[in-house]
Amino acid sequence: MKLDRPRITIYTPESSLTNPLKMLRDMCFDVYSGRGLALRLAIRDIKAQYRQAFFGILWALILPLANTATWIFLNRTGIVSVGNTELPYPIYVFTGTMIWAIFMDALNAPLVQTTAAKSMLAKINFPREALIISGILQTLFNGSIKTILLIAILFLFGVYPDWHLILFPLVAMSMVLAGTTIGLLITPIGLLYTDIGKGIPLVMQFLMFVSPVVFPMPTVGWAAKIFEMNPLTPLILTARGWLTGMPTEALGSFLIINLVFFVVLLAVSVIYRLAMPIMIERIGS
Amino acid sequence: MDKKTNPIYSAEMFPTDPDVLVKVEGTCKKFCRDLKKSLWYGAQDIANELTPWTRNAERHANLRPEEFWAVNNVSFELRRGECLGLIGRNGAGKTTLLKMLNGLIKPDKGRIEMRGRVGALIALGSGFNPILTGRENIYVNASVLGLSKKQIDNKVEEIIDFAEIEEFISSPVQTYSSGMKVRLGFAVATALEPDILLLDEVLAVGDLKFRVKCYNKIDEMRKKASVIFVSHSIEHIGRICNSTLVLNKGKTIYYGNVSNGLETYSRQSDSIDHKPFKKNFPPIKSIILSTNKIKYNYGEEVILLVEIDTNEEIFINFRFVIFEYPSRIVAGEINSIGLGLPNITIKKGSQKLIMKIPALNLKAGKYTIAHNFFSLGNHLISVGEAKNTIQVKGSGIGETHNQIPIVSCN
Numbered sequence: 001m002k003l004d005r006p007r008i009t010i011y012t013p014e015s016s017l018t019n020p021l022k023m024l025r026d027m028c029f030d031v032y033s034g035r036g037l038a039l040r041l042a043i044r045d046i047k048a049q050y051r052q053a054f055f056g057i058l059w060a061l062i063l064p065l066a067n068t069a070t071w072i073f074l075n076r077t078g079i080v081s082v083g084n085t086e087l088p089y090p091i092y093v094f095t096g097t098m099i100w101a102i103f104m105d106a107l108n109a110p111l112v113q114t115t116a117a118k119s120m121l122a123k124i125n126f127p128r129e130a131l132i133i134s135g136i137l138q139t140l141f142n143g144s145i146k147t148i149l150l151i152a153i154l155f156l157f158g159v160y161p162d163w164h165l166i167l168f169p170l171v172a173m174s175m176v177l178a179g180t181t182i183g184l185l186i187t188p189i190g191l192l193y194t195d196i197g198k199g200i201p202l203v204m205q206f207l208m209f210v211s212p213v214v215f216p217m218p219t220v221g222w223a224a225k226i227f228e229m230n231p232l233t234p235l236i237l238t239a240r241g242w243l244t245g246m247p248t249e250a251l252g253s254f255l256i257i258n259l260v261f262f263v264v265l266l267a268v269s270v271i272y273r274l275a276m277p278i279m280i281e282r283i284g285s
Numbered sequence: 286m287d288k289k290t291n292p293i294y295s296a297e298m299f300p301t302d303p304d305v306l307v308k309v310e311g312t313c314k315k316f317c318r319d320l321k322k323s324l325w326y327g328a329q330d331i332a333n334e335l336t337p338w339t340r341n342a343e344r345h346a347n348l349r350p351e352e353f354w355a356v357n358n359v360s361f362e363l364r365r366g367e368c369l370g371l372i373g374r375n376g377a378g379k380t381t382l383l384k385m386l387n388g389l390i391k392p393d394k395g396r397i398e399m400r401g402r403v404g405a406l407i408a409l410g411s412g413f414n415p416i417l418t419g420r421e422n423i424y425v426n427a428s429v430l431g432l433s434k435k436q437i438d439n440k441v442e443e444i445i446d447f448a449e450i451e452e453f454i455s456s457p458v459q460t461y462s463s464g465m466k467v468r469l470g471f472a473v474a475t476a477l478e479p480d481i482l483l484l485d486e487v488l489a490v491g492d493l494k495f496r497v498k499c500y501n502k503i504d505e506m507r508k509k510a511s512v513i514f515v516s517h518s519i520e521h522i523g524r525i526c527n528s529t530l531v532l533n534k535g536k537t538i539y540y541g542n543v544s545n546g547l548e549t550y551s552r553q554s555d556s557i558d559h560k561p562f563k564k565n566f567p568p569i570k571s572i573i574l575s576t577n578k579i580k581y582n583y584g585e586e587v588i589l590l591v592e593i594d595t596n597e598e599i600f601i602n603f604r605f606v607i608f609e610y611p612s613r614i615v616a617g618e619i620n621s622i623g624l625g626l627p628n629i630t631i632k633k634g635s636q637k638l639i640m641k642i643p644a645l646n647l648k649a650g651k652y653t654i655a656h657n658f659f660s661l662g663n664h665l666i667s668v669g670e671a672k673n674t675i676q677v678k679g680s681g682i683g684e685t686h687n688q689i690p691i692v693s694c695n
Binding site for chain 2: 010011013037047274275282
């Protein structure tokens, strides 16, 4: 029998931020030791998700397609007047909603995963970071299915991507990075107050309208300013550009925004880690 | 009986004992009665946690409106091989204390030190997904409890065997009966091999046969670990513990040996949810435990003499525990269920029961001997300790564990 060296754990009321180095070391250890668990949980959820659904993988496609159909309808009938787009509008809106769906998946994952694991969190001590990583893995898995379907549909529409397509996974991952960062930021308070969970769709709806998802970039007025200030704009433009073989010149801001999101994600992970015992205490089982 | 604390257990006696696996010092935890306030305090606590350099953290230690101490200044120590029974009425703070020991929530005051790997049999089958098969769920559950894929691969057959569900292992868990789920959960949890084992009311489930199996498994795990056991059942506490901590409204009201602890608990419980527990519960009128000698050599045979007076004929299982004196570290144990011995019949009336322990393999020192008797349904019917201590001489090292005793009646 293998004997581990005895690990002494000490619990005190002090914030673990008083010893930041130790906290970071513990956090890295937990992320590392939780990797197997994260994978296991992701496999569990993906299996369960598809085993209980008749349409299975098709669901990844049905919602964005329905969304696209709605916007094409609104545009054709003139109820909503969308300006001119470089791409044919159906392709513009379809690629937009698919990319947006990946972002939303990533954004919802931390709160959804943590809430679903509530009873487990209240009773078992396991690396909680594994829940977040499991969420990311699931988003990546579902995102790749979405991407494959998306490319297949693009071919049907007669859009042939160029070599930039191989870069698409990169931009898809930065959508996931952005989504996870925002999602993880709201998770601690979202667990305490359900208002957060209810407010997200509202805020996200608005955010979608000020991103180049269904509307093209406005060129003048205050709307143009908002679009420009929106950190998601370069991500979505780059994503669509690489998909359709019409690369944009937003590469510089794309890189900067990724870097910013990455740094914020690290900070937010620390907040999540520190807040977890307090949340467990308040939410009970 | 009146003494509330037991001086034997004072922490100063063993300042650097490497076998002390759990050390709890003046631990407190507060909770809030009001949900709205509780959530608001939670948000404040998160802010304080993130800004430890501000003075807000000092206010942390005091009670805010609507708050109360759920665990108030609790201290104890536990060595390898010992089992502490945590008892008290609902809301006494047992589960909260267990959650702090498990690292789920932080103490508000005090300090907790845990040495080694902690295993908790608290939420059996947590993380089971109803749609997935039993085998798939073993992998998920065991990963949550901290086993790697390789470790699980090695243990999966053993787990299935223990749970006795071979034929259903490929069916979704939602088709399982509640008993089967619990069995599977227990089987996974026992694969852990922890240094510190936390048990919360786990023995209240499963059928009799499985419960006996659980007892034996816990007995086996206990030899290598420290156990903290929460239960409302005096039978269960008497069956596996060798010390008790009685809590009332978060405070320690007794910390010491099992029989006094159980008596404190039953006195406090009135007769509302428990029958008053007596040291010599009917049908036993009186019982006296003694040994044939005071001084023994290493490896010598020991004869235990039990003078017992009963109201009716009874069938019993027994357990003898040998404690080092005065530290009360468990040195040996003889357990009839663990050994698979048949029940002993004790006739109505007064009689003497003689038990021979073939070889007393204890290192030199002083010891006390305690007994627990159980009825057929595994109910604890008698707890007690020999009046005298015994002394062992010689240079042997070792433990007296589960030797087959020779029992005779007259």
